[in-house]
Amino acid sequence: MTTNGAIFEVKMAQASVLKKVIDAIKDLLGDSSWDCTNSGMSLQAMDSAHVALVNVLLRSEGFENYRCNRNVTLGISLGSLTKVLKCAGNDDELTIRHDDKTNVVTFGFTNDESERYAEFDLKLMNLDSESLAIPEIEYDCVVKMPSTEFRRVVQDLAQFGDSIDIVCAKTNVLFEATGDIGKGQIRLSERSSKKSDQDVTIEMIEPVRLTFALKYLNMFTKATPISDVVQLALSNNHPLCLEYPIPEVGRVRFYLAPKINEEN
Amino acid sequence: MTTNGAIFEVKMAQASVLKKVIDAIKDLLGDSSWDCTNSGMSLQAMDSAHVALVNVLLRSEGFENYRCNRNVTLGISLGSLTKVLKCAGNDDELTIRHDDKTNVVTFGFTNDESERYAEFDLKLMNLDSESLAIPEIEYDCVVKMPSTEFRRVVQDLAQFGDSIDIVCAKTNVLFEATGDIGKGQIRLSERSSKKSDQDVTIEMIEPVRLTFALKYLNMFTKATPISDVVQLALSNNHPLCLEYPIPEVGRVRFYLAPKINEEN
DNA sequence: GGCATTGGCA
């Protein structure tokens, strides 16, 4: 448990935050390559089928303590990390530590009263880091809505087909799926209330109409527990960017290229 | 979403009512043929094994709005309808619409604040409509009891055998099942209290003793959520008529022919 | 806040 020589040592107040993040991405990615710098930890990778892209950012300010003496990349199996995180109590504090003289990363869990300390060393993996620069474009439509409601839309329409059409206009967004048994349409209109996490807001520059594979959107909604709200950023002929803010800490983003509609 | 040309358009205040009805019958029937007239929607069909008969009536007065310009029969897959109804919120209003220039029926769900509108088109099926006239006979015994209590009787006795004997006398009714492990008997007597939905009442003209397959009764009790009370109408050598009233709206009836007891 | 039901996981 010595910390001497550790070039990376951070403490997260709630292990459950990382738990939710890993739950959200482990079905898409087998392994993870975390870039650790002074400003935070981030991950970016294509899913195993090279269709979707996952981007996670955990800002250093979101941690209780954050120290990173030298930039380092930690290659971690998400399967192993999931096992480790299962050993954390929900309110446990989480310490992540790495000493570059070793090839392990250490996860430590402490509960509030520090009566229990659990520590797990995971072997690091050497992963090909595909550095994928994603241009931050201005999207034609940006929709914010409750994350559970988005999951609901995706799950409901998955009953009707493999693809979902998203048609966004100034004040409402239409989700549509067609299949053998019939057609399903769900229309949401802008709304606001006292509980702002229940709002639906739309910022539109240009209307969009895009088609996506429901299978992937469904996997993305595994991130629902991370945040009450989700943001869909859409542009014609561009990948969707689905963002779940990690409160106080950062975000998880999923990118998915639209299907090219045969009838277009 | 135009309603022009719709020859059938009705609005039900609670989608959950139809949900419960469909849940109650979908295990017995694969498809459903709904006769829609000015006075309501009704369905009548044998189960796939041609042993039991299901009859549903939804009276027009039970709807918020009801318009049926011309009698029409809607052939609907209950599997598909179940999928559609999964997409309804519990308190959603339900609109059912059909235009006879199309071969679809449209189910629309609106929540209270109408910020979300979901609409599903189901393809209609061409079903052989077996019109089965059921004579309304006067039954020898009519038993009313709490629906949950009837379900309990059926489930409890199903532990002991495949068949249930129902023996009804003037003031009490006996349910009995015999099997390898032994015999189970449950006797209910007439009773009444302030909460009349907890009453057991018996109207007897003639005592009856009948045997039924528990497997079917068990399936019928899927209708328990529809109503607090259930009515058993029994006559010697006649099918049982099990009726779950749909409050304010109509009823679901199940008919089941008695087993002929070998020892009789 | 507790209970029941449902969906996910083993």
Place this chain on the structure above:
DNA sequence: TGCCAATGCC
């Protein structure tokens, strides 16, 4: 297929 967790309803 059975158990457990999470969610939605009362």
